[in-house]
Amino acid sequence: EIEVDTDHIHLMIDSVPKLSVSQIVRRLKQQSTKKVWDAFPKLEKHFWKKKVFWSDGYFCCSIGNASIETIKRYIEQQG
Secondary structure, eight states: OEEEOSSOEEEOOOOOTTSOHHHHHHHHHHHHHHHHHHHOHHHHHHTOTTOOOSOSOOOOOOOTTSOHHHHHHHHHTOO
């Protein structure tokens, strides 16, 4: 599940236990940055002189007792 806002995104991810949150975030940021640069090469040169697309930080939490449907609705209402 994904929802894009003006300056951040909301994701609901299910992952294998062997991957840490930081590994998942790093891979998502690396792969999505490459896709943006490939799709919009002028942006890379014009806006991001250091070739940095994402900020260093991220926020992660577990869904706790909330149902998957509740989390999906929350994400859909963002942005």
